[in-house]
Amino acid sequence: MRLFASLKAYLKPAAIVIGIILVLDLALAQILKRGTEFWAGTYPHMDHRVRSADYHHTFAPGREVIERWGRITYRFATNSLGFKDAAPRAVKAKRDGPRLLLLGDSFTEGAGYGFPETFAGRIAAAMDKNGVEVLNAAVGSYAPIIYNLKTRYLLDKVGLQFDHVVIFLDVSDIYDEAKGYRTDARGRLIVPPETPEKTSRVIGHFLRDNSMIGRAFTLIRDQLSGARKALKLRWRAASESGESFFSVSDAALQIYAITDKAAGRWTYDDEAWRDHGADGRQKAAGQLDRLFTYLKNRKIPMTLAIYPWPDQILFDPEAPRHLGFWRDWAAARGIQFIDLFAAFTDGASVETLLRYFIAGDFHWNEQGHALTAAAFLRQFKD
Incomplete structure (x- = not known):
């Protein structure tokens, strides 16, 4: 019982803090949506x-x-x-x-x-x-x-x-x-x-479009995906052109x-x-x-x-x-x-x-x- 009471004492302020963070997160997202082109872009x-x-x-x-x-x-x-x-x-x-x-x-x-x-x-x-x-x-x-x-x-x-x-x-x-x-x-x-x-896609788009945290997560995920594709392209261009992976020319990258x-x-x-x-x-x-x-x-x-x-x-x-x-x-x-x-x-x-x-x-x-x-x-x- 003491453990439960102790956890309850911590959970309430934690929930309040999380609630405040989420409200601020959603509010800031709405401000950026209406006031900047970055969000739409x-x-x-x-x-x-x-x-x-x-x-x-x-x-x-x-x-x-x-x-x-x-x-x-x-x-x-x-x-x-x-x-x-x-x-x-x-x-x-x-x-x-x-x-x-x-x-x-x-x-x-x-x-x-x-x-x-x-x-x-x-x-x-x-x-x-x-x-x-x-x-x-x-x-x-x-x-x-x-x-x-x-x-x-x-x-x-x-x-x-x-x-x-x-x-x-x-x-x-x-x-x-x-x-x-x-x-x-x-x-x-x-x-x-x-x-x-799909419901999962609808939820994902909602968080991406209405939450700073959701958008940051999506941006990081997509940047990592883009970096992975760029590395694969560079590897292919280097392998097939005979150039070094670290110095592949723009021409070779464009071709491939x-x-x-x-x-x-x-x-x-x-x-x-x-x-x-x-x-x-x-x-x-x-x-x-x-x-x-x-x-x-x-x-x-x-x-x-x-x-x-x-x-x-x-x-x-x-x-x-x-x-x-x-x-x-x-x-x-x-x-x-x-x-x-x-x-x-x-x-x-x-x-x-x-x-x-x-x-x-x-x-x-x-x-x-x-x-x-x-x-x-x-x-x-x-």
Whole structure:
């Protein structure tokens, strides 16, 4: 009994202290959430990326948030159509002047950068001087089946007016057509139903977003995970390049971080070609054929633009399975073809990957976006 009484005497003040700490912890977290960008920038909410029953996924309209891509934090905004834009704004369905619609995946969305820094934003700024409005309907992980469905949705259901469509076909679109999207027996896209998060994940996110202690724990865990991945990459780069583990060059790290990706090597790797390349390209061509016919019936021109991944820059600069195929496909249909390969592959070297791509990522940095915009504007004829 004495022991119990003694413990009880200590437990009560301990509980009070713990309670005070928790209250202060939660209160300070709320202050930081409302008063600093650091809180939003470390683990930003992604509720502006939403499901679409018509074409799988899209952006919520009229949003302005902080997004994070790897180590890059940037401002992200959408207009009233749910398209990435410089700032929230109302876009009218009808317009007196010409309007260009861009479609693509994360490259065209501009992963890691606000709209003005992306190639789409740069094209929009250049064409605005000539009275042409550019709308960017791209979203990460889109593929030809989505380009087809979203274009029809915008014209048939939204009543959006545009005079030209440019498809920026990504190397990974072929993989996504083969592996990422499924259709039913009638060829309709299957949009998986939303599934509720596991209770453990909900609790973890709540503590991360509302507690200083919870956020500190999550940050430490993720930093350790990132450090482990960096060490594994350095070890691989050192082993395969013959360089010292402690003095591996930035070039070697970049090569092994952003090349030899499953979705990118089908253009030159026969096993990947057999696994998903041939099937995915056939499906992509079928979707783009349907989109081309649909637009042609509405007298809306279509342009096809092709660009390389780091894999093609280093290992397959001519890319006959991709660049060659789509050049011929466009020519057979009288479609304007924009070759963005040459801007990256002419005189290409490992330095090209360092100059135009985000460190450790196969997406473009600001210089890569600027190069893409300039190459497109030189070739595009409306």
